[in-house]
Amino acid sequence: MSKVIGIDLGTTNSCVSVVENGEPIIINNPNGGRTTPSIVAFTKKGERLVGEPAKRQAVTNPDGTIHSVKRHMGTDWSVRMEGKEYKAQTISAMILMQLKKDAEDFLGETVDSAVITVPAYFNDVQRQATKDAGRIAGLNVKRIINEPTSAALSYGLNHGEPQKVMVYDLGGGTFDVSIIEIGEGVIEVLATAGDNHLGGDDFDERVANWIVRQCREKQNVDVSRDFAAMQRIKEAAEQAKKELSTAETTRVLLPYLTQKNGEPVHLDVVLSRAEFDRMVSDLIERTAGPVQNALSDAGIAPSELGRVLLVGGSTRIIAVKNKVRQLTGKDPSHNINPDECVAKGAAILGDTLSGNTLTTRENTSAANTGPGQGLLLLDVIPLSLSIETVGGVATRLVERNTTLPVHYSRIFSTAAPYQTSVDIHVLQGERPMARDNKQIGKFRLKGIRRAQAGVPQIEVTFDIDTNGILKVSAKDLDTGKEQSITIMADDRMSESEIEQAIRDAREYAGQDNLRKEAMELSSEAQSLVAKTQQALKNAGKNIDKGVKKQVKADSKQLERLLAKFRLDRVTKEDMDRIEEAKNRLESSAASIL
Ligand code: AMP
Numbered sequence: 001m002s003k004v005i006g007i008d009l010g011t012t013n014s015c016v017s018v019v020e021n022g023e024p025i026i027i028n029n030p031n032g033g034r035t036t037p038s039i040v041a042f043t044k045k046g047e048r049l050v051g052e053p054a055k056r057q058a059v060t061n062p063d064g065t066i067h068s069v070k071r072h073m074g075t076d077w078s079v080r081m082e083g084k085e086y087k088a089q090t091i092s093a094m095i096l097m098q099l100k101k102d103a104e105d106f107l108g109e110t111v112d113s114a115v116i117t118v119p120a121y122f123n124d125v126q127r128q129a130t131k132d133a134g135r136i137a138g139l140n141v142k143r144i145i146n147e148p149t150s151a152a153l154s155y156g157l158n159h160g161e162p163q164k165v166m167v168y169d170l171g172g173g174t175f176d177v178s179i180i181e182i183g184e185g186v187i188e189v190l191a192t193a194g195d196n197h198l199g200g201d202d203f204d205e206r207v208a209n210w211i212v213r214q215c216r217e218k219q220n221v222d223v224s225r226d227f228a229a230m231q232r233i234k235e236a237a238e239q240a241k242k243e244l245s246t247a248e249t250t251r252v253l254l255p256y257l258t259q260k261n262g263e264p265v266h267l268d269v270v271l272s273r274a275e276f277d278r279m280v281s282d283l284i285e286r287t288a289g290p291v292q293n294a295l296s297d298a299g300i301a302p303s304e305l306g307r308v309l310l311v312g313g314s315t316r317i318i319a320v321k322n323k324v325r326q327l328t329g330k331d332p333s334h335n336i337n338p339d340e341c342v343a344k345g346a347a348i349l350g351d352t353l354s355g356n357t358l359t360t361r362e363n364t365s366a367a368n369t370g371p372g373q374g375l376l377l378l379d380v381i382p383l384s385l386s387i388e389t390v391g392g393v394a395t396r397l398v399e400r401n402t403t404l405p406v407h408y409s410r411i412f413s414t415a416a417p418y419q420t421s422v423d424i425h426v427l428q429g430e431r432p433m434a435r436d437n438k439q440i441g442k443f444r445l446k447g448i449r450r451a452q453a454g455v456p457q458i459e460v461t462f463d464i465d466t467n468g469i470l471k472v473s474a475k476d477l478d479t480g481k482e483q484s485i486t487i488m489a490d491d492r493m494s495e496s497e498i499e500q501a502i503r504d505a506r507e508y509a510g511q512d513n514l515r516k517e518a519m520e521l522s523s524e525a526q527s528l529v530a531k532t533q534q535a536l537k538n539a540g541k542n543i544d545k546g547v548k549k550q551v552k553a554d555s556k557q558l559e560r561l562l563a564k565f566r567l568d569r570v571t572k573e574d575m576d577r578i579e580e581a582k583n584r585l586e587s588s589a590a591s592i593l
Helices: 052-056 088-107 124-136 147-156 200-219 227-243 273-285 288-298 318-328 341-353 361-367 495-539 545-564 572-588
Strands: 004-009 013-020 023-026 040-042 048-050 078-081 084-087 113-118 140-146 163-170 175-182 186-195 249-260 263-272 307-311 376-378 385-389 393-398 406-412 422-428 438-445 458-464 470-476
Touching: 004 088, 004 147, 004 341, 013 088, 013 341, 023 341, 040 052, 040 088, 048 052, 048 088, 084 088, 088 113, 088 124, 088 495, 113 124, 113 147, 113 341, 124 140, 124 438, 124 495, 140 147, 140 341, 147 163, 147 175, 147 186, 147 307, 147 341, 163 288, 163 318, 175 288, 186 288, 200 227, 200 249, 200 263, 200 273, 227 249, 263 273, 273 318, 288 318, 307 318, 307 341, 385 458, 393 406, 393 458, 422 470, 438 470, 495 545, 495 572, 545 572
Parallel strands: 004 113, 113 140, 163 307, 186 376
Antiparallel strands: 004 013, 013 023, 040 048, 078 084, 163 175, 175 186, 249 263, 385 393, 385 422, 406 458, 422 438, 458 470
16 A cells, blocks of 8 residues: 655645654755745746745746635635636645655655545535545545644654643644643544634734834835735844844845835834733734633642643744743743654554554554554544524534544424425534524525424534534434535535646646646757757858758758747647757758857
8 A cells, every 4th residue: 555645735835754764754855954935936938836846936937926815715715827817725635735746755655545544623614625635636645634633643642751842833823732642552532722823924014014114113114005016025034033033133134125206215124022921912912812721621739730842834923832831831842843743643543544563663552453443543523513593693513622433314304384495504613693603505405394493403413524514414303305505615625626737737737747847948959949049150151051041041040949949838739849849950050059
């Protein structure tokens, strides 16, 4: 059986890991990086870039570059590129395809299965979208696993003693906190809480705003509408923030940032850690609520925590570490790498799911649970699930932090006399009124027998699998007929859309090779034309007139074909024509080259 890779599909960066000889290892990308920027770019030349190359060209191609697509997963967001509409799943699939390819290059074998991690706070639609992205990328997604659970998994195997740990995960775009019990071969999530819209990007924004203010105060210019300047400021802000995780002060140097009255404007300012801490203190404070909620949902006091694990790049910020210390009274663990432990945990789970037992010294309890079973992972649902009932009330069916998998049924009835259909709105969230929660699906149950209000008996069943993915069904007990119901989440990709995206991805992979060959051919042909023209010049009159005429004609013909050449539309026939013209020129110009 081929290897199952573990993928941390992050907002800012992604990471891929695989178990080799019983140990999870990180797979480097072709640039040698241990994490890959979650960035996709469509260049003007018709190329598609992922990761480091996409990041490098982002400033010069802002319209063609897509960042932080994870923030759009499970929404109706889409982007138009090269005249085609792409949903978040399809863009995420491009990142996954790159990670899959990197893993294949590293392992020297095909990889077709993966475990992918998601924030614990991802709702059903976001999880489904992540699974769909995997499918589009040609991966059989064996499991969707929560990031904190995955971190605990990689930690748990290195430090086998049973304990309750807190995973405090502050990444680029999301914050999650989980209380997890690590026992003998069992990892049980006791509670999870978080904020889907809090992360490093918010810190960057604060620093970027500060830089804009500095421009105004020191140079008397408003750069906020200068797109190119703002791109550079955003990058400088992130850089400054990162430097302040180790240095007390950092210099923000932005030469030729913009222009004022035709003169270049430069910026050179110093930001101190104390000032940075003040700027972001309210953001860091926002993590306190979820920490307290998670502890109280788990029914434990901070003193009962074994360890506190920090996950996500933003936990490198000193003020964040101090906050965690203050909230828990514990020194957070330093011996796990916050960028890599999530992918490693996913690789460990992937390995156990593929039937391998782990043989690391520390994890004998996991290995002892037997082949194919490996670890027992008990995860929970992050948000309560309800359906809307009379008066717009959200009637709770499954409470948050219920252990997965979940199977729950409840009987409902009609509200009006002789009602033959009911609309069922499925909601996720903790608020008492339906309108304040997120609607994740709706369906209509038809064919109910005409009766007085409250007489028909409609059994609504919620099934949530170990990936946290929900299926809802309903049965009219009165007629005994079971209705087949599909959840029509507006944001979900339909089966046919997914199939189409899979076909596109396959076709693109084929085209990708063709484009690569085409690019090589066109640059060889261009350099041949340049070389020939130089050789003609050098030869001057020392060349036979007939040969000269032929060389010129062949060179013109090749130039004409190259001028028409478009990488995004190239066909095999175009390439054959260029190849032929190139061969002709090579042979006619052989005597002077
Ligand atoms: P993640 O989603 O876990 O990859 O985290 C990415 C976030 O971590 C981004 O917002 C980064 O700017 C941030 N980050 C990475 N390294 C550091 C650092 N040394 N100090 C502060 N933030 C960092």
